Amino acid sequence: MSKDQQFYSEEQEKIALYSKALSHPARVFILEYLSKNFDKCCYSGDMAELLPIARSTLSEHLKELKKAGLIQGEIKAPYIKYCINRSKWNEAKKLMYEFLNRDIETGSCSIK
Numbered sequence: 001m002s003k004d005q006q007f008y009s010e011e012q013e014k015i016a017l018y019s020k021a022l023s024h025p026a027r028v029f030i031l032e033y034l035s036k037n038f039d040k041c042c043y044s045g046d047m048a049e050l051l052p053i054a055r056s057t058l059s060e061h062l063k064e065l066k067k068a069g070l071i072q073g074e075i076k077a078p079y080i081k082y083c084i085n086r087s088k089w090n091e092a093k094k095l096m097y098e099f100l101n102r103d104i105e106t107g108s109c110s111i112k
Contacts, residue, residue: 015099018092021068026051026061034071034084041081068092 008016022028029051034042044062048055062082065071069088074081 011095014091015095017068018070018096021065021070024061024064026053026058027065030058030061030065030082031070031084034082035089038084042083044080044082047082 022031030047033047033050044055044058048058051058053061062071062073066073069085070092071082072085
């Protein structure tokens with residue numbers, strides 16, 4: 001176990017993981033696309049036609065989203081179909097909501 005893992009809570013680690021996954025507009029696009037098309041299969045080739053990026057770049061973005069657990073993929077050569085991982089999506093939504101809706105204490109710091 002690294003020093004960082006001992007210091008940060010599991011919640012903080014997860015928030016950072018999900019935040020990193022959301023840190024590029026292409027990944028946000030992918031998640032929006034998958035969430036809007038949840039009732040059908042979404043193939044990487046379809047997304048490649050919509051995004052102005054190389055297929056290899058799309059593949060890297062999909063890899064990051066899978067690493068965070070926000071999406072799942074199923075390979076049926078030569079196609080890869082993706083969908084939202086509902087349990088991780090709901091976990092990320094809950095954690096981010098709780099984190100961003102914390103009250104900020106009032107104090108003497110007032111930068112304008």
